[in-house]
Amino acid sequence: MKVLLTGGAGFIGSHTAVALLEAGHEIVALDNLYNSSPEALKRVEEITGKKAPLVVGDCTDEKDLRKVFEQYGHIDAVVHFAGLKAVGESVQKPLDYYQNNLDSTFTLLRVMRMYGCHALVFSSSATVYGTNQEMPLREDFPTGCTSPYGWTKWMNEQVLTDCAHADEKLKVVLLRYFNPIGAHESGRIGEDPAGIPNNLMPFICQVASGKLDHLNVFGSDYPTPDGTGVRDYIHVCDLAEGHVAALEYAMGHAGVEIINLGTGEGYSVLDIVHTFERVNGLKLPYQITARRPGDVAICYSDVTKAERLLHWHAKRNLEAMCRDSWNWQKHNPQGYGK
Numbered sequence: 001m002k003v004l005l006t007g008g009a010g011f012i013g014s015h016t017a018v019a020l021l022e023a024g025h026e027i028v029a030l031d032n033l034y035n036s037s038p039e040a041l042k043r044v045e046e047i048t049g050k051k052a053p054l055v056v057g058d059c060t061d062e063k064d065l066r067k068v069f070e071q072y073g074h075i076d077a078v079v080h081f082a083g084l085k086a087v088g089e090s091v092q093k094p095l096d097y098y099q100n101n102l103d104s105t106f107t108l109l110r111v112m113r114m115y116g117c118h119a120l121v122f123s124s125s126a127t128v129y130g131t132n133q134e135m136p137l138r139e140d141f142p143t144g145c146t147s148p149y150g151w152t153k154w155m156n157e158q159v160l161t162d163c164a165h166a167d168e169k170l171k172v173v174l175l176r177y178f179n180p181i182g183a184h185e186s187g188r189i190g191e192d193p194a195g196i197p198n199n200l201m202p203f204i205c206q207v208a209s210g211k212l213d214h215l216n217v218f219g220s221d222y223p224t225p226d227g228t229g230v231r232d233y234i235h236v237c238d239l240a241e242g243h244v245a246a247l248e249y250a251m252g253h254a255g256v257e258i259i260n261l262g263t264g265e266g267y268s269v270l271d272i273v274h275t276f277e278r279v280n281g282l283k284l285p286y287q288i289t290a291r292r293p294g295d296v297a298i299c300y301s302d303v304t305k306a307e308r309l310l311h312w313h314a315k316r317n318l319e320a321m322c323r324d325s326w327n328w329q330k331h332n333p334q335g336y337g338k
């Protein structure tokens with residue numbers, strides 16, 4: 001099938017491009033390069049030996065989207081990655097987040113309908129589970145968010161659910177990602193955050209490379225085995241393969257499904273630090289500091305629905321995640337140099 005990847009030059013989009021091309025599909029990416037570089041898709045072509053065209057444009061702009069549908073022939077399905085994703089920034093600039101993350105979906109849905117494209121996979125997030133205490137998190141648990149970013153995902157889920165109910169042709173899969181880390185094993189594509197990273201693994205990579213002098217571990221008094229926060233880290237290549245399975249599922253099923261993409265395992269901040277040190281033969285200086293406001297103690301997924309509907313499960317372990325993250329950072333200390 002031919003798949004449009006909005007936000008396809010980004011971290012998850014570029015890895016999904018590789019997985020789709022390797023599975024024999026065609027892709028075209030639309031990205032405004034706000035948080036990415038065209039180099040990512042050049043490297044996707046280098047890894048796969050296949051074409052990964054990029055249209056530089058904005059998903060909130062109907063003209064830009066129509067151009068893709070006009071130029072690239074019939075598009076069978078879309079994966080909608082495009083969005084702003086920094087939780088802290090969304091608290092400072094809520095309007096930018098609501099505008100970009102919602103308008104892009106409205107415009108995309110309109111243009112898809114104009115061109116007879118009916119299948120959509122959406123990048124949602126485990127953040128929509130809010131402060132649920134019961135683990136593992138199952139897709140039918142109550143939702144609610146703690147940041148404008150989270151609410152944009154929650155609202156998108158609602159919009160897409162309502163549209164799927166109103167249009168019997170529409171096929172929607174809402175993927176709730178847990179914590180994607182790692183990089184393609186070639187070390188050619190990976191996560192390239194601007195400025196000081198907010199997320200744990202990119203921060204650790206910059207400490208390991210000497211760019212930052214130590215890691216702050218946010219809290220050691222959580223009700224977890226070692227007191228530090230527990231998350232469900234998933235290798236980005238497993239996540240990418242989950243998208244291929246979700247697209248293939250969507251093509252054959254009208255309506256809407258919500259599916260978690262995680263490993264179902266929780267690891268603490270110190271588990272990550274120690275595994276990273278062991279696998280890569282490095283020392284990571286760290287200090288315990290106060291909890292980060294808004295953080296939950298524990299968050300991990302129930303993966304039974306993904307296995308049942310998509311016949312997909314994550315295959316790569318924490319060692320591979322830590323090795324591949326560092327392999328990317330080590331060979332690309334300036335990221336893509338954007």
Ligand code: NAD
Pocket residue numbers: 006007008009010011012013030031032033034035036057058059060080081082083084085100104123124125126177178179180
């Ligand atoms: P990313 O920032 O690397 O990729 C998003 C891409 O979208 C970027 O290349 C950016 O330039 C582009 N973009 C943003 N607004 C756009 C617009 N209006 N038009 C065109 N392009 C636009 O982020 P990522 O980590 O690859 O995340 C992809 C998606 O998955 C996002 O929607 C994000 O919210 C969601 N998600 C990410 C994580 C995570 O931890 N990385 C977790 C859960 C959900």
Ligand code: UDP
Pocket residue numbers: 179198199200201203215216217218219228229230231269292295
């Ligand atoms: N974390 C940390 N130091 C950092 C960044 C994150 O201790 O510099 C912790 C954070 O408190 C959480 C875990 O690492 O327990 C994962 O945080 P991240 O921001 O990567 O993901 P999220 O909180 O969105 O799940």
